[in-house]
Amino acid sequence: MNVIEALNARHSTRAFLPAPVEKDKLNAILEAALRTPSWANSQPWEIFVATGGTLDRVKKAYLKKYEEKAPAAPETPRPAEWSQAAKDRQKQLAPDMKRDCGDAVDQFGKLNQNMFYAPCAVFVCMDKILSEWSLYDIGAYSQSLMLAAREYGVASIPAITMVLYPDVLRQELKIPDHLKITIGIALGYVDENNAINKFVSARSALSEVVRFLD
């Protein structure tokens, strides 16, 4: 698979099969993502991978939090504001998903609450002392990971819902206090029988977002 194919093939998967990602594939994906560029090669990413019993405990603890209506506490706060253009694009998401997935969209919340039933969850962290520039590097790392996953037939989704309860993650994954938990990325194999995975998100036209200046 070349890079353009991987870019086009990657999309967010919201229902995974229980089959684990083989350890050698997982290692190859994580190894490839290390080639991500970063400010002065600072490589701010600190990665915690949860599978098996550890991930089961995390998911169980999250479900308890949801049941208790525990307040979410992501360590990168939710945006206070969006531009009008961003709002307009976000508004399109729900109707597009309904168009592609039909009634399967009703599972959206439950799938999020169960970390999409993924067999593998990668939590990307960085030192709390670092700046927005390192967050930029973390974003690049995340895309590298997801593209590398495509090469191995492994599907993914980055999800804020996976990092809503950092206290659970810190306890189960032994994440030290000096690290900020930025994003969770679920990895696994696509459940082709779940129509939620039929969703193909739209993109703005090139002419809308790119200005060529001769």
Ligand SMILES: Cc1cc2nc3c(=O)[nH]c(=O)nc-3n(C[C@H](O)[C@H](O)[C@H](O)COP(=O)(O)O)c2cc1C
């Ligand atoms: C930082 C970030 C957080 C996201 N959080 C969630 C989430 O919590 N739940 C979810 O279902 N999708 C989440 N997504 C997936 C986006 O909805 C998705 O990337 C977007 O709609 C474009 O679709 P695509 O990934 O299929 O191309 C997140 C994506 C990013 C980049």
